[in-house]
Amino acid sequence: MQFPARCVGRMMGAVLAMTCAFSIAAWAGGAGFGDDDDNSEEEGPSYFGFVRDTNGATVPDAKVTVGVKNRGGIVTRTDLLGTYKVPGFGKEVDPKDVEVSCDKPGYKQLRVVRRSSPSTDPKIPVETECTLQRI
């Protein structure tokens, strides 16, 4: 008795699928207590920061521009906590070429400070704090 080549191919596919499914199930059993989901992406670093006033209070709904030198950028707004987040531009963009500025009616930008992180973890965003001063 012989199996036709197509049938053998299907069987190989089924075995491969079952093997993969089984591997995932076995691996999932190793999860630790209270593990949090991790949605890290294979991109360059993301950009995050607070916009604050000169008293250190966070400023919600400020306009934040995160731009790449000579290549335009992304405009976003701070949330209720006064934070902004912008996803990574891609690994080909050097974070040194990324500039952050902030703006809000009634304020002017006072300074922009990039925080240096000791970690090289790619999941940790580039943090830049923008300070606004009341006009």
Added chain:
Amino acid sequence: MRGRVIAVILVAAFTAFATAAVWSGRTVAQSPFGDPNAEPAPFNPQMAALMSMLIQPRHTKLGLAGKAENWPLAGYMLKELRQGFAVVSKAVPRFKGLPVPDLADAAVTQPLTLLDFAIKLGYQRQFDEAYESLTKGCNACHATTDHPFIVIKVPDASPFPDQDFAPKR
């Protein structure tokens, strides 16, 4: 015939792999939850567990104590809640890459200070306002950390039937 031999080899390989995966590292009588003879592993709860253990119950008890105008208990729960945030910030300094101490500071420091004043002065209305502000801070932080579906609210009932929140007269 050749195809049949290949099929048999593949099935045998799969069976061997599956058996090895299930039984790797296990003794015959071992529980799927671990080895009873192993050294105790360090307890390392992450953000979700810490929030459920240290923050949410204390937020609830603080709200119930304030609603009952039990100011000594409210003061105690405020201190516990503040310490809870400190523990979480130290245990998980970054969550999804974001700086937890900074987020906690932005979300709750101001309302916690206002709650402290309200409790010390025994002002119900100021307590309610500050507690609402604290709760909004929790939800703002959940939104910032991509968990907007976890919505905290002012408790409308006690989940602690074994605790009396009324003040001792």
